[in-house]
Amino acid sequence: MAVAARAGFAARGLIYVLVAVIALQIAFSGDDGGQQADRGGALGELAGRPFGSVMLWIVGIGLAGMALWRLSEAVFGGPGPDGSKLSRRAADLFRFVFYCFVSYSVLAYAAGDRGSGSGSSDRHTDDVTARVLQWPGGQWLLGIAGAGVVIAGLWIAVRAVQRTFCKNLRTHAMSARARKVVEAFGVTGGSARGVVFAAAGVFALVAAVQHQPGKARGMDDTLRGFRDLPAGPWLLALVALGLAAFGVFSWCNARWRKV
Template structure:
């Protein structure tokens, strides 16, 4: 009898531990989506300023951090982002390591692992900035420095070209998946009203397509840098966004992309609320 009670107590303890773990990781994921949403909304707003010629700093993550730092309680908000990005890294890492089952293939876990590493680096960069480390070099300069270093390696031209093709492919996949509304599979749409579902769907489609366009455009510039063996052809997010204003469509294309990034930020907030985590 005592042994039965012991086993029962042990099972209850394990169940409680699993429940606590799930709740913790769920909260981490929601915090991460909020942090992502804040940055995308700010990048979109900075891009809009550039498009209409009303100033604006860097239209990238560093520019977004600078924008936050200039506001009241900016330092506290920056540290909140540090927590949010760290939480996103934790959630993505847990999906890569802990989640198993027939629906979680090795490729999916590897993708989550890569995202965990990415958000960990974003968390670190944000923490450095919040601690007074400054903005550092621009994303455009970082991209060109990486490209220059890569081109000096054996088969460096092929490596940079492959990286450009990879970015283009990621952008196309993001845009197509958004257009096909694949993101709805990850949301608890049953908890939404019909009107809310329509709004969230519009946010996901518009935002996802715009995000994919930015990735693909950055990949094109990287591919051109490889073909021409010129690292100065590579562009970061800010320079990529500014390039949209130099097309025949003029600043209107940049306006459309900027609005799309704001939509994606809003979709991230919706994901924090309705994503199945």
């Protein structure tokens, strides 16, 4: 389980760094080579590199390891005094399902199914939003889901600023300098990730209020939305650097996470 968890954190970190690189290209040059600043775009970027096919398999297997580790924590409990709490086990079970889906999409993409995992997150978001709005009470359901995403994003950002992630790290194994660097990446990366989540939730709320599926945005359009604000390119670049920091923080977890 330790090996599976560390492989998963390493794979997650690579995806976030690649998304950040694409977002930086969008911020300043406007030329993203047709790539999407989301997981699908990251897979496409990776596939185009030397040994890209091998790397895709490695990333997919690493994410499958993350799913397996999350399942073990949901079943047996995690480290620390709160590792066996029902709320934490439920959260780990949700993460298990999420990483199962992500790892399957990456592995299917690596196996040659270019339609799996590589689609635009914006198109998927539009499709899901349109389907939900057709349900009885769908507008309310979408609004509640959007509000939940906003709250989750703010919660992620606040916990990052509070450095609550330190309790999950083997800080005693770090030097004083390494701990400061890891904390800096954790605060910066977690805050940026939370802001992106919250922004996506706001777009979902707008889609619900206006009953327009096209108002909801996936990760790519959410990031591009920062570029459309005043000083947008610099703001998007700042968010992109934050996502890159979260990728590096994931690599730090691969080394120092308590598992």
